[in-house]
Amino acid sequence: MIRFIINRTCQSLIILLVMSFFIFLLLGLMPGDPIDLLVGSNPTISSEDLQRLKELYDIDKPVLERYLAWITNAVQGDFGYSRLFAQPVMDILSPRLFNSITIMSVSLALALLVAIPTGIYAATHPNSLLEKAINFLCFAGISIPPFWLALLFILLFSVFAGILPASGMETIGDGSLIDRVHHMILPVATLSMATIAGYTRHVSASMTEVLQNDYIRTARAKGLLEKSVLWRHALKNALIPVVTIIALDFGSLFSGALITETMFSWLGMGKTIYDAIIGNDYNLALIGLLLATVLTLTANIMADIAYATLDPRINYQKKN
């Protein structure tokens, strides 16, 4: 097991390294370079100053050399400065990472709380009216454009009803816990909607499959309560593939967070990455994207570990 974890971590590090070069390359292809932007804001700049700036930022060197210089610094913990905020990149990203993780974990918890019972109900009552309604709602949930759902929520709860704030993380001058939770309702509702729909479908499909097994028949034949058959015998096995899917799906949860954060001006990683790319803030965009990649890769490793822990039949030693 430990060997397997080390193995997967090494693989992920290689992917991360490749991704960092790839993103570095792509960001170099974005319109304009930092010097152009400086010149734009200061027309009196002389050509000697320009040359000096170019040398300072290493713009005139080939991309591989710049990448090596960047990664040498990055490995030593120096991630550079943000152009938009004129602050070290990490000082900006760490509170935002926290904000993102807050809405992502609240949405995830909410999604699981709703999806597991709903999925079990759908699997145990096939072809009932309620099951059909659940199925339809799941399709609606995965088909609705998340940014449009956010717009509808704003329209309903902020414009028409006027009971929930349309954007921001807290009322200026307030900032109490209740106020923060109040601001969190709409972003969390938006982010969890697609997640709930997807998870319910997975839980229900997995439960339907598990319920056809012989050991479920045996459990029922023993005279066990239906409740205990479902929750103790079936659910435990049904959740194994679901856990994997949830962890592997982390990337799309992050994509959803980017949209939600942008729509509700929630100062998280997703919004920061988007603003950095639009505002030509290379360092911030680069580190933001890499942090997002690290989060996803970690979730993937955790998926594999969870899979092995939950299902004793899986033995990674033999495979490797």
Next chain:
Amino acid sequence: MRKRIFKTQKSAFFVKVFNTPTAVISLSFLSLMILIILLGPIYEYLRAADSTRVDLFNRFSGPTGTYILGTDELGRDLMLRLLNGGEVSLSIGLIASIIAGSIGTVLGLTSGYFGGKIDSIIMRFADTIISLPLLPLLIVLTAIDLSKLGIPQTYIDMPFFSTFKIIIIISLVGWPTIARLVRASTLTVREDDFIQVALAQGYGPIRIMFKHVLPNVTSPIIVATTLGIGNIILFESVLSFLGLGIQPPVASWGNMLTGAQELIYEDPKLAIWPGTLIFLTVITFNFLGDSLQRAFRTRSIQIIN
């Protein structure tokens, strides 16, 4: 129950699909929508206007005789813009899913047929793409300046360039799902006797892959491609909404929503119409894909009965 005997698997499949109400409703709805969108130019001709015509005296107009659905913040005809936008959004969905489907099919066949090193390289690549946070990466891809890659500025300035760019970018990240499904089916088909026969005949790998394996793995390809169309339309709308996909003045359902957030207090209909159309189209493609999946899964059972 009366026994039904079908001449071929194909007719059995079509009977099954046309016996599924969801599939019939989805197909009719999509056909109707495509028909209306294709008739858009005729409506444009009758109205003697196009979707980019600005009418500043009739901004935010409600539905009138001239403007069936009203106008937007520049007084452009909402109906015409929805028709044009639909053409763009649907074409992107269809073309990109066909390209992604083809790439996925070829790579999946190769991966499953040859196995070994080729298989592990392709699949590791596919897994990596699937597991990455796609939206931020797509944003970077759409934001890059193509003139730095040596593409002449004249091409970049062409009105439909952003459409091509989106199709290519989405196709490049959309293939892994299909590749994995095709690979899984190829692995089972490869063990069949007729492949051994083909090998004994001395056929080359390309011929076996495309003439013998491919016809037996069409069902996952069709299902995954149908489900992919909905996803691609969603991705396009998100990118266009963020201002990185289809560039104005070309309308798409996504970029029509870009300004809608600021105007939501003034004119909610601008947010409601394009979003409803995206939602209906995507959900219909998803229902269609789901019913195809059910039809394919039970096909063999029906024939035995």
